[in-house]
Amino acid sequence: MPKLSFPNTWQGWLTIALFGFMYGPIVVLGIYSFNDSRRYTSVWQGFSLRWYESLFQDARIFRALQDTLFVAIVAVAISSVSGTLMAIGLCKYYFPGKGVYRGVSYLPLIIPDISIAVATLVFLASMAIPLSIWTIIAAHMVFCLAYIAVIVSSRLGSLDPNLEEAALDLGATPTQALIKVLLPQLMPAIVAGCLLAFVLSVDDLLISSFTAGGGANPLPLEIFSRIRNGVKPDMNALSVLLILASGMIAALAEYLRYKGSTMER
Amino acid sequence: MSASLSKGRLRGLATGWGYHLSRLTGPLALLGPAGLWLLLFLVLPTLLILDISLVPGLRPEDVDSAYGLGNYSKLFNPFDPAFDPVYLQVIWRSVYYATVSTLACLVLGFPVAYWLAIMAPRRWRNFLVVAFVLPLWTSSLLRSYAWMSILRPTGLLNSFIAWLSSFIPGVELPTQSWLYTSTAVFVGLTYNFLPYMVLILYASLEKLDISLLEAAADLGATPRQVFWKVTVPQTLPGIAAGCLLVFITSMGDFVVPTLLGGASSMTISRLIYNQFLGITRNWGLGSALSMVLIMAVSLAIALLLKYGDRDSVKEA
Numbered sequence: 001m002p003k004l005s006f007p008n009t010w011q012g013w014l015t016i017a018l019f020g021f022m023y024g025p026i027v028v029l030g031i032y033s034f035n036d037s038r039r040y041t042s043v044w045q046g047f048s049l050r051w052y053e054s055l056f057q058d059a060r061i062f063r064a065l066q067d068t069l070f071v072a073i074v075a076v077a078i079s080s081v082s083g084t085l086m087a088i089g090l091c092k093y094y095f096p097g098k099g100v101y102r103g104v105s106y107l108p109l110i111i112p113d114i115s116i117a118v119a120t121l122v123f124l125a126s127m128a129i130p131l132s133i134w135t136i137i138a139a140h141m142v143f144c145l146a147y148i149a150v151i152v153s154s155r156l157g158s159l160d161p162n163l164e165e166a167a168l169d170l171g172a173t174p175t176q177a178l179i180k181v182l183l184p185q186l187m188p189a190i191v192a193g194c195l196l197a198f199v200l201s202v203d204d205l206l207i208s209s210f211t212a213g214g215g216a217n218p219l220p221l222e223i224f225s226r227i228r229n230g231v232k233p234d235m236n237a238l239s240v241l242l243i244l245a246s247g248m249i250a251a252l253a254e255y256l257r258y259k260g261s262t263m264e265r
Numbered sequence: 266m267s268a269s270l271s272k273g274r275l276r277g278l279a280t281g282w283g284y285h286l287s288r289l290t291g292p293l294a295l296l297g298p299a300g301l302w303l304l305l306f307l308v309l310p311t312l313l314i315l316d317i318s319l320v321p322g323l324r325p326e327d328v329d330s331a332y333g334l335g336n337y338s339k340l341f342n343p344f345d346p347a348f349d350p351v352y353l354q355v356i357w358r359s360v361y362y363a364t365v366s367t368l369a370c371l372v373l374g375f376p377v378a379y380w381l382a383i384m385a386p387r388r389w390r391n392f393l394v395v396a397f398v399l400p401l402w403t404s405s406l407l408r409s410y411a412w413m414s415i416l417r418p419t420g421l422l423n424s425f426i427a428w429l430s431s432f433i434p435g436v437e438l439p440t441q442s443w444l445y446t447s448t449a450v451f452v453g454l455t456y457n458f459l460p461y462m463v464l465i466l467y468a469s470l471e472k473l474d475i476s477l478l479e480a481a482a483d484l485g486a487t488p489r490q491v492f493w494k495v496t497v498p499q500t501l502p503g504i505a506a507g508c509l510l511v512f513i514t515s516m517g518d519f520v521v522p523t524l525l526g527g528a529s530s531m532t533i534s535r536l537i538y539n540q541f542l543g544i545t546r547n548w549g550l551g552s553a554l555s556m557v558l559i560m561a562v563s564l565a566i567a568l569l570l571k572y573g574d575r576d577s578v579k580e581a
Contacts, residue, residue: 014376015381018397019396021456022397025456029411081298083299085294086295086299089291089292092295093292093295105299105303108303110513110566112558114519114538115311115314115559119555120310121541122314122548123306123310139306141306142302145299145302203403203404203405206519223406223407236414242407243403246402246403247402254395
């Protein structure tokens with residue numbers, strides 16, 4: 001393992017400083033989640049797990065977590081299939097309007113969340129569809145499938161098309177070639193895409209706010225309503241746990257993508 | 266005779282249809298479900314927003330109202346009696362926040378991307394880039410919350426300033442409430458979107474041919490000249506792409522100005538939110554504002570496609 005050489009250039013020092021800038025606030029949050037103070041102050045009062053205890057006794061948080069996980073799992077599960085199929089279809093076929101189709105599939109990544117959220121709310125209202133947990137899922141599927149498709153697409157671009165053709169020449173049906181040849185090669189990208197879409201769905205505030213109605217209350221909404229007017233100490237503990245969880249899931253996804261892209265080299 | 270012939274033709278027609286159908290099943294199965302979903306929950310809703318933005322003064326309980334450009338004229342036309350300059354101010358403030366934070370991201374992000382792409386040990390590059398970008402995948406709500414606890418009047422920053430000033434006798438360093446100011450919004454936006462900038466600049470700088478830099482240096486260019494005459498022109502598309510992307514995302518951001526900005530830092534996304542979920546609701550005006558936001562973003566995307574480095578964005 002080569003040593004990470006000492007960055008004795010100002011760019012190196014700035015990079016170190018900005019790593020501190022990126023991770024500092026999260027570390028600060030983590031430290032203060034263990035602060036034993038009755039009121040919330042920045043003065044260190046000693047180590048304590050009291051905020052974690054009060055967090056784990058909070059039934060509202062647990063119900064909200066259940067809603068969040070249900071939305072994310074269902075939305076990602078459906079999107080993993082439709083998003084992957086879309087990426088394969090866009091890679092395989094040429095048809096009039098393909099540019100428009102591809103452009104629309106990128107939109108959820110670019111258009112501000114607030115615009116998508118507002119549009120979805122107005123659409124649901126005009127169709128007289130009552131807001132519930134299922135409308136959140138429907139709205140989340142839009143960006144989930146877009147993300148999964150983008151990540152699968154970039155993997156498809158680096159694949160060897162001859163393998164699938166060979167399978168077809170050797171008598172496989174197109175469906176068999178898809179399932180037995182193409183999908184295993186795409187699997188790391190699909191899993192990575194699903195993990196990233198899952199993280200995005202769990203963290204989403206705006207689209208959930210506009211599509212939740214009274215029936216469901218995902219975690220970001222609950223957190224937002226609590227912290228909007230100030231700092232609440234038990235939210236520190238929750239934030240630390242959630243940031244760690246999504247950070248680890250995203251790191252796993254990046255690792256899978258990296259491994260997938262270096263597999264055949 | 267003619268009957269059997271027509272039968273044969275019919276069969277030919279039928280198999281022709283079958284042939285076309287079987288050619289369509291593949292594309293339909295692959296592209297149909299996602300396409301239908303995007304149409305239903307993205308394209309139609311956005312068209313509906315455009316439609317509603319043309320109905321002045323629409324509220325949720327209204328059934329129908331006359332079409333017109335009233336909402337837009339309320340935002341932009343100073344001769345309209347309903348014109349309220351506050352909306353234009355809000356739009357400008359959003360542009361201003363986005364511009365400042367984009368410039369901050371560029372100034373901070375370029376040296377970092379340069380170091381990661383060119384100077385960092387090769388083996389560590391991928392790891393370091395992923396580590397730098399990883400916070401992007403955690404909730405921006407929670408990361409902004411982390412800044413709330415630092416910038417509060419009794420927060421860490423003021424404690425730090427007070428601690429510093431205790432070392433300098435006679436000088437009282439100013440402690441102030443940083444939270445709910447424009448400064449807090451700038452810090453929050455820069456913090457949130459710096460990884461985007463670094464990622465795109467890194468992808469662009471990684472493709473830079475280092476032998477060009479060496480050649481320029483060999484031919485007597487100073488490091489400064491190498492940077493401004495070789496490095497920057499070569500990465501200009503990447504710079505454009507990074508700036509436009511950060512601009513778009515910070516312009517439409519809701520969480521940072523809501524949590525870190527006070528009542529005086531109303532932005533377009535907060536205003537839209539209030540028109541739909543706030544106390545005084547006006548769906549028509551909210552839709553018009555949303556269309557303005559989409560148009561601004563579309564303009565930025567058009568610029569991105571024209572001048573930006575698309576490959577770097579894709580890799581990112």
